[in-house]
Amino acid sequence: MPTELATPEAATRELSYAEAIREGLAQAMQADERVFLFGEDVGVYGGAFGVSGDLFHRFGPERVIDTPISELGIAGAAVGAAITGMKPVLELQFSDFVTLAMEQIVNQAAKIHFMFGGKATVPMVVRLPGGSGTGAAAQHSQSLEAWFAHVPGLKVVQPSTPHDAKGLLLAAIDDPNPVLIFEHKLLYKTRGPVPEDPYRVPIGNAAVRRVGRDLTIVGSSIMAIRAAAAAARLAAEDIDAEVIDLRSLRPLDFATIAASVRKTHRLLIVYEGVKIMGIGAEISAMIAESDAFDFLDAPIARLGGADVPLPYNPVLEKAAVPQEDDIVAAARRLVREGRA
């Protein structure tokens, strides 16, 4: 897998997460004419969340393609383009709509390479804005990434920063396999340093966002951000948390997590998806069947989404997913009381 990084002298500016994705798309399209972007309203409208922005004007209607509202069809179109020499990047307007495209993603994209004995590859990228917090209610707020972590043949990433949003996108476009990128709606406007030159963040590598001794907090996407903020607050209470940003759910960088747990002896996993069968379940199970298990001084703790469809009411909506306060409280209990 390509791991080329930006040259040190390359300029690094502050960009928003959405701008970083757009820059990555533009650079990929510039560098490789096989790359194209398509999806509902990605053209003149600039994308439901403004991610494609002016790309339509820069690359024209043959490289930035508005599609009819046909999620199954466009997912299949990505498969067809990918197996015949193109590198499609598909935007699904809200990740919830992937429910309409599961057939093509799971039965076709994920399986074709294997099912055809390795004779075809499916280098497609699907971008999926997910997550709650915008008052969009139950059908527009889900975090469904865990489903895809269950499907061999797919790769699944979840960037938390503008830097990773661009770098993982470029890595995904390079990848000869289908890659799903779960972006978070609340992160699109967050800003951070982004190197100007193209660079790749390798798929399957977690990032240690903070080094600590007392417990390991694992999260991804917006939960990695909240975990880091929680860790800063915990430091004031003399709790030294190590924060791991997963970045990739499939493949999962288990080695980084296990090494951390061997050091801190405590594990708190935070994720926005419904707790039951969410990604934290797998991480917990992997620890529990690994030798890191022997290092645990406290039961593994998970903070996940409540067992409820996302409510519209903003107070309920917030209560349904882990917030910074919840992470602080759970970490504190885990360290102080040995049980979250």
Next chain:
Amino acid sequence: MPTELATPEAATRELSYAEAIREGLAQAMQADERVFLFGEDVGVYGGAFGVSGDLFHRFGPERVIDTPISELGIAGAAVGAAITGMKPVLELQFSDFVTLAMEQIVNQAAKIHFMFGGKATVPMVVRLPGGSGTGAAAQHSQSLEAWFAHVPGLKVVQPSTPHDAKGLLLAAIDDPNPVLIFEHKLLYKTRGPVPEDPYRVPIGNAAVRRVGRDLTIVGSSIMAIRAAAAAARLAAEDIDAEVIDLRSLRPLDFATIAASVRKTHRLLIVYEGVKIMGIGAEISAMIAESDAFDFLDAPIARLGGADVPLPYNPVLEKAAVPQEDDIVAAARRLVREGRA
């Protein structure tokens, strides 16, 4: 929830799993004219796996309805019928095709009751033949039930015996919520005792199939059968396994599992779905964050499907999912070597 059991004097015969389901369907339709069965080729053809059999001739084309090949549409039709006073039972021909119906099942059926503030209920049942072992390859052999265990608002059951196949079906039809029943293709012809009178197996109750002291083996569907067979062989080696048949994945009967683990101190979870993010992940995580954790003498072990689309070649196909031998071997290692 109705837990009425068959009267003791009721006749109990041997039926196949498919016959037991058919009997349950017939009794439900007889007792309640709101119940109807529909799906692709459930009519004259008798269902792809022969489950509906002669029901078309017994109940006529208005209660046993052939549908066009339109999985999304028929799932939505079940929702519409359910919210307006009917009790639809939908057969999807292979559980793999649920990938086409996710939108209606996940965004509509699972959420309507909550999203409408409790003002509508969705008493629908979806029957989904799943599993591998028939040489049907990657698109007709999946075990996708774990996805649905991640979705609040749904119930998910997985019967392993003819008795439970009938009893869980009747409980599902009574239930005011959407219930998915994952049947196993290899089990349709297996036979077992089935009371003639209608009875319910409560959704959310696991069954202890064998009492033991040395380790707990948890499985469902065909894996519960294989676990029981493995336990019989292990007994000959002086390993006394407790076998728990989950029967229901959502809600999950965690209390029964935890109680067993507190007793045996060792846990092996067996499932056919892909190991990563399969149902075993959640069980392991629940144990790891519960006080049963403190009773463990060995890391929790999971035996799940290999990380591969189901291969056509029969040798590879078998190797891709846990077999009886694998369970015996894993249990033996767990007890003898303290690690599977």
Next chain:
Amino acid sequence: MASLPGSRTADAQAPERAELAALGDDALRVALSRMHLIRKFEETAEASYMRGLIHGTMHLSIGQEASAVGTTLKLERDDYILSTHRGHGHCIAKGADPARMFAEFFGKENGYCRGRGGSMHIADVEGGNLGANGIVAGGLPIAVGVGMSIKAQKQHRVCMVFFGDGATNEGAFHESLNMASIWRLPIVFVCENNKYGMSMDIARAMAVPNVADRASSYAIPGIAVDGNDLPAVVAAAEPAIDLARRGGGPTLLECKTYRLRGHSKSDRNLYRTKEEIETWRDKDAIRRLEHELVAHNRFAETELRAIEEAAHKTIEQALEFAKASPDPDPAQLTRDVYAD
């Protein structure tokens, strides 16, 4: 085959056209009142949103009132409707209480969905409104089930399902119309063709001039009507409702109309011209009908203003009701996930 009656403008000298003459004063009063209620409801919702009193997003149907009101005018209270993300008009037209609708917008406990659903999920189950839907074309398969239910229960009800032009490119549209056709279900499919999806012009999204032309694929009647002409809409809808009620099966009714506001709050109208919007503003259904009624001396201007005033008053009171309503109790977060 589709037929589009030319839009008529009032001519005081000419006799009343048949579509108008067919409507009694009472019916017209109801229709006008509903159109004003919708218009004022949405203007007020918009203002509340701008002032930060409402969160989330909302999709306004300002400009489309004649379609919502005209299609539903001849429905009975126990007939069903299924609505869309742009559903306030349908909801009010079917007789919902604007106060409880506003309460829902404000996320209040006495909103139609107890604050759990919000703008995109308002349902008034008792009033026959089986819910708005956040999924484009999500209501169509549900309508099929409602139709099956009506037929099975030998009721004389009709189900009217709304959707946009964009929705007709979803697979769900095709599957649903096909099933409704082969089973001759009592459904009126109402496509509100407002010329755009989110931003994509229907002329780019499909190759046929009228959505109604697609009825031929299902051998059902397809009618296109000027959706900004209330009497014409009523005249087109009534036979479709009657046909459905008589067991004659479904109709595809296309109301050609226009949304004067953007798709949602975040729309910058990049895909259409100011001139186009102005042209359609001139075709405003409310003013147009009022003008015609005055020209034919059906109503005095003062009476029209009184109808409008009454509607405005109702909406103002509705807003006050909503503001004064109680918030949900956060402790009840997971209530109503399951029915029991």
Next chain:
Amino acid sequence: MASLPGSRTADAQAPERAELAALGDDALRVALSRMHLIRKFEETAEASYMRGLIHGTMHLSIGQEASAVGTTLKLERDDYILSTHRGHGHCIAKGADPARMFAEFFGKENGYCRGRGGSMHIADVEGGNLGANGIVAGGLPIAVGVGMSIKAQKQHRVCMVFFGDGATNEGAFHESLNMASIWRLPIVFVCENNKYGMSMDIARAMAVPNVADRASSYAIPGIAVDGNDLPAVVAAAEPAIDLARRGGGPTLLECKTYRLRGHSKSDRNLYRTKEEIETWRDKDAIRRLEHELVAHNRFAETELRAIEEAAHKTIEQALEFAKASPDPDPAQLTRDVYAD
């Protein structure tokens, strides 16, 4: 609009009909040879299956050979096809090697998919066959992407996608034809209407007499042809292929034919009569064409038998090749899940 040329029977007195005259002797030799190859291949596969040499299931197209061969006869080697669960005919017609097809059936390492795919997933990517598909209508959205790819790469290729009558009720059919139409993609949509899905008569599954009638929803040509009449099929397919290649967009071509075998191995033919099957046996495409050729002195009977014999020999050798081929190495179970 659909047009169905009446089936012609040979009349030695009359001159050759235009469709036949248009075919040179070489083309006819190729077509006959391919039809015999398909027939013999499937009869041999069936026999192997009966003798337990092949596992899984298979869907035979015996009776449909003229459709597979006639539609593809004018394709170039670098044109693409996408096939179905009933795909052996398409595969052979596009030039695949029956030996490697049999090897795939036997799950052997040198089968087209290295034994991983089996009957339902045979792909001959080098030969332009992008794969059979186990999902009804699964190939249609993929074809859209192939068409986009051809266009983007400014190639002069054509993509021909096959599907059954039952598949036309899937949403994927609608979404795909719509996209192919609006983007004028170089696709020939070939519906092999064999009158039944698995068991559901097309007359019960849709209300229009011809699948081709549905082309009008997309403003593309829709042609219905006697699919058991090879020259007629070629005559119908050639202009569609040319139109696509010239950039004129897609065509929906319906071949009316019949499968003489059951849907799959488990079909008990409960849904159709023996008489119906016999009627269609009389319309056997191979015998019919041979009869016509002899009547017009295009070929001598001996030459026809030589063609048939050669085909049989090829198939026998193919079977031997498959039997002698090596099995996959079980240690390579998870190879080719990901490309690198």
